[in-house]
Amino acid sequence: MTHCNFGRAWLACAGFLLVSPSMSAAAELGLSEALALSASQHPSVRAKKADVQAAQGDQETAKWARYPTLSTEVTTTGKRPQGAVLVQQPLWAGGKIDAQIRMAEANVGLSEAGLSETRNSLMLQAGQQFFEVLRWRQRLQVALKNETEHHKLKSLIDRRVVSQISPVADQVLANARLQQAVSERIQFSRSLQSAQLALQQLVGVPSSSLRQPRAMRWQAQDEAMAIASAKSASAELQRLRTQQLVTQAQIDIADASVYPTLVLAHRRALGASEVGVDPNKTYLAVQFSPGPGLSAKSAAAAARLRMETVLQNAAATERLLEQQVSTSMADLKSIEQQLEPAQALVSATDEVVDSYLRQYQIGKKNWLDVLNAVRESSQAAYSAVDVSNNKDALQLRLMLLTGQLSAHNLAALHD
Numbered sequence: 001m002t003h004c005n006f007g008r009a010w011l012a013c014a015g016f017l018l019v020s021p022s023m024s025a026a027a028e029l030g031l032s033e034a035l036a037l038s039a040s041q042h043p044s045v046r047a048k049k050a051d052v053q054a055a056q057g058d059q060e061t062a063k064w065a066r067y068p069t070l071s072t073e074v075t076t077t078g079k080r081p082q083g084a085v086l087v088q089q090p091l092w093a094g095g096k097i098d099a100q101i102r103m104a105e106a107n108v109g110l111s112e113a114g115l116s117e118t119r120n121s122l123m124l125q126a127g128q129q130f131f132e133v134l135r136w137r138q139r140l141q142v143a144l145k146n147e148t149e150h151h152k153l154k155s156l157i158d159r160r161v162v163s164q165i166s167p168v169a170d171q172v173l174a175n176a177r178l179q180q181a182v183s184e185r186i187q188f189s190r191s192l193q194s195a196q197l198a199l200q201q202l203v204g205v206p207s208s209s210l211r212q213p214r215a216m217r218w219q220a221q222d223e224a225m226a227i228a229s230a231k232s233a234s235a236e237l238q239r240l241r242t243q244q245l246v247t248q249a250q251i252d253i254a255d256a257s258v259y260p261t262l263v264l265a266h267r268r269a270l271g272a273s274e275v276g277v278d279p280n281k282t283y284l285a286v287q288f289s290p291g292p293g294l295s296a297k298s299a300a301a302a303a304r305l306r307m308e309t310v311l312q313n314a315a316a317t318e319r320l321l322e323q324q325v326s327t328s329m330a331d332l333k334s335i336e337q338q339l340e341p342a343q344a345l346v347s348a349t350d351e352v353v354d355s356y357l358r359q360y361q362i363g364k365k366n367w368l369d370v371l372n373a374v375r376e377s378s379q380a381a382y383s384a385v386d387v388s389n390n391k392d393a394l395q396l397r398l399m400l401l402t403g404q405l406s407a408h409n410l411a412a413l414h415d
Helices: 002-019 031-040 043-066 096-162 168-203 223-233 235-256 295-361 367-401
Strands: 069-077 080-092 261-270 280-287
Touching: 031 096, 031 168, 043 096, 096 168, 096 235, 096 367, 168 367, 223 295, 223 367, 235 295, 295 367
Parallel strands: none
Antiparallel strands: 069 080, 080 261, 261 280
């Protein structure tokens, strides 16, 4: 019986070593590396980069609207086909061309802001998931230690029951608590696997072995300054501000569509021409195409309504950002106040377990007291793990929200 229990305890300790980062053969993934991978290799980032390139191509296309347009035509007069080459240079378009170029330039800025927003969002997710993996890994280590401790207690009570020192009820209770510890360890192992898979989806590489950051470099600020920094650094707000430029250009295009376009044209007839008729013709032309009915006026009104939508979305985003920063700072303050008591509670409960075991041997504590003390010790350790990792995760979140950390200065982490 003793040999069997020792074997189970040895296997549990071996499992502890297997999940320990210092014993992992795989290359460790640091926090800055995880953030860099999510900000550069994720498919969403690559898609946004393609959007930027496409917008830059549209910008180049829009600039060509200032240049002459070359076209050809073939007409049939009687039975004689005749071709012609036509060159048209716009002289005045009521502001349509300038507005189209401004819209193309704004769309480049819009796509770049979308790229930054996607990167920041992915880094936030990757950072939170990174600490989630660390949290479950450390919880699993505590669970393995707890399971090993229950194996020892089970061996102790088995010997006492065989010697008829303790009742069988104590043995049943010890076995029940052991099974609870085993179940807890299995649940934590599954949660760790899920967290690792979620992180892998964000960074694109296996994340079974992570390197714990040495210290987060969050530079504490008062709430008003942090909110102002967050608004200044927010890629989402930048995207909405750029969207205002796009919408204003759309308004200008709609307003200009009610005006005609004045062009200088030159037409050169090809092939045989009538005697005495010059094949070359240069002239001014007025082109006007307001669209069906009063559609131009309706388009201008719709564009102005879209501007109001963008302005209200920006205001809503500012409020949400204020809430996120304020909530994160309040949570961080609360977590920091819990950190030292949580660590002290771990030491205190460990001492209580040792004390109760000694008192149990001399009959001053019963078996249930010992088992409850062990459970309280593991719960205290779980709480300390949660507090420590939540503190780091909140600091990282605030660094990303306030612009202290971005895809371009990840070396500031010093992890």
